[in-house]
Amino acid sequence: MDAMEKAKNILTSNKFVRVVLWLAAIFALGAIVTVLVFGHRVGDAPVNNSVQEEALVVNVTAGDTLSKLLSDQGLGHNDINAIAKVLKSDAGITGLRADRDKIEFVRNGTENSPSKITVVPGPWRRVELTCDDSGAWKCNAVDIERDTHLVYRQGEILDGDSFYLAGMRADIPAGILAEVYDLLAFEMDFERDVRAGQKFSVVYEENYSNGQRIDNGAVVEVSFDALRGNVKMYRFRKSDKTVGYYDPNGNGAIKSLKRTPINNAKVTSSFSTRRKHPVLGFTRAHKGVDFRAPTGTPIPAAGAGRVVARGFNRGHGNFVKIRHNGSFETLYAHMSKFAKNVKVGTVVKQGQIIGYSGSTGLSTGPHLHYEIIKDGKHVNPMTVKLPAINNLDAENKKKFLEYRETLDKAIAELAKKPGAFIQM
Numbered sequence: 001m002d003a004m005e006k007a008k009n010i011l012t013s014n015k016f017v018r019v020v021l022w023l024a025a026i027f028a029l030g031a032i033v034t035v036l037v038f039g040h041r042v043g044d045a046p047v048n049n050s051v052q053e054e055a056l057v058v059n060v061t062a063g064d065t066l067s068k069l070l071s072d073q074g075l076g077h078n079d080i081n082a083i084a085k086v087l088k089s090d091a092g093i094t095g096l097r098a099d100r101d102k103i104e105f106v107r108n109g110t111e112n113s114p115s116k117i118t119v120v121p122g123p124w125r126r127v128e129l130t131c132d133d134s135g136a137w138k139c140n141a142v143d144i145e146r147d148t149h150l151v152y153r154q155g156e157i158l159d160g161d162s163f164y165l166a167g168m169r170a171d172i173p174a175g176i177l178a179e180v181y182d183l184l185a186f187e188m189d190f191e192r193d194v195r196a197g198q199k200f201s202v203v204y205e206e207n208y209s210n211g212q213r214i215d216n217g218a219v220v221e222v223s224f225d226a227l228r229g230n231v232k233m234y235r236f237r238k239s240d241k242t243v244g245y246y247d248p249n250g251n252g253a254i255k256s257l258k259r260t261p262i263n264n265a266k267v268t269s270s271f272s273t274r275r276k277h278p279v280l281g282f283t284r285a286h287k288g289v290d291f292r293a294p295t296g297t298p299i300p301a302a303g304a305g306r307v308v309a310r311g312f313n314r315g316h317g318n319f320v321k322i323r324h325n326g327s328f329e330t331l332y333a334h335m336s337k338f339a340k341n342v343k344v345g346t347v348v349k350q351g352q353i354i355g356y357s358g359s360t361g362l363s364t365g366p367h368l369h370y371e372i373i374k375d376g377k378h379v380n381p382m383t384v385k386l387p388a389i390n391n392l393d394a395e396n397k398k399k400f401l402e403y404r405e406t407l408d409k410a411i412a413e414l415a416k417k418p419g420a421f422i423q424m
């Protein structure tokens with residue numbers, strides 16, 4: 001059955017939805033209690049039915065390596081090498097990630113070293129390592145089945161509000177809100193397009209396992225009644241499996257450059273052909289846009305490209321310039337420092353941190369001065385027409401329009417029933 005068909009069927013049974021939500025709430029509460037009780041590094045906590053089996057959970061933190069953690073548990077060189085080898089060949093794991101991965105050790109009470117080790121790289125995978133009688137380590141990777149719900153949230157901008165505050169009030173999780181902000185930033189100038197009374201809505205995924213909400217997935221649809229008109233974006237998977245965001249007509253919504261590289265930053269000085277320079281005192285053009293940003297705020301590259309300049313001059317202070325394609329370049333000035341590994345010639349991705357804000361050069365306080373240069377001329381970052389990165393071919397566009405119609409109908413149903421969701 002098509003996922004959206006299934007969705008429609010489930011939407012009609014509102015009672016069922018409520019029951020599921022209640023159960024989910026109860027499980028979530030359970031999860032919170034568990035987290036509170038077993039905080040960071042859990043000591044020798046016997047968990048199994050067998051009296052002699054002991055389990056230990058270690059959360060990987062900065063500086064931890066696989067060999068260090070294994071050696072801490074009493075494993076010798078040969079075992080450590082064998083485990084590292086089998087993890088790489090059978091599970092594609094070459095290293096541990098601090099603050100994300102966990103390792104569970106199970107040992108028999110009488111043994112010095114563990115007989116079973118489970119590497120847990122996030123909530124959706126478990127990699128179990130067992131040692132057989134001959135001393136050989138085997139590895140078995142298990143994917144946890146996830147149950148994805150589409151949920152709908154809507155909000156309104158109030159007087160004196162920011163989009164962020166309104167989003168929090170609408171019960172949109174912070175991580176989802178940050179992604180929504182990133183998406184809308186391609187189309188909207190949050191400084192000028194946001195006013196009290198504007199409405200917005202977000203559809204996103206919640207992932208469940210055994211009825212328990214584990215994490216959030218992707219942003220599926222965003223709608224914002226901005227001053228310049230309704231901005232809508234849909235997530236869509238093309239036939240080649242790549243995922244992108246598109247406007248209602250199927251035009252690529254992700255642009256090659258961002259108008260505002262830093263989220264939630266206030267514009268303190270706009271692009272103009274004449275202004276009185278705050279430090280020099282005389283009138284000259286302001287060739288970019290200034291965003292307020294405390295010293296040390298990470299500055300992401302507005303688009304993918306190659307670093308063509310990284311240096312210092314009297315006006316810009318520490319600056320980085322990136323060439324994006326044949327016609328666009330961006331420049332970031334007054335940095336307190338550069339990101340490591342970002343040098344002239346470095347190829348950067350959109351969103352990759354290239355440096356940190358500061359007040360070097362001719363500057364009255366910490367801010368990011370951002371310029372977009374098109375065909376050698378400075379243009380206003382807030383109004384320049386930016387090219388989309390991924391547009392759809394005719395076949396994918398047709399599929400997108402069909403998908404959009406089904407999704408719009410489902411969203412209209414969700415909007416009528418607060419608290420309901422679509423089971424994918």
Ligand SMILES: [Zn+2]
Nearest residue numbers: 288289290369
């Ligand atoms: Zn400036």
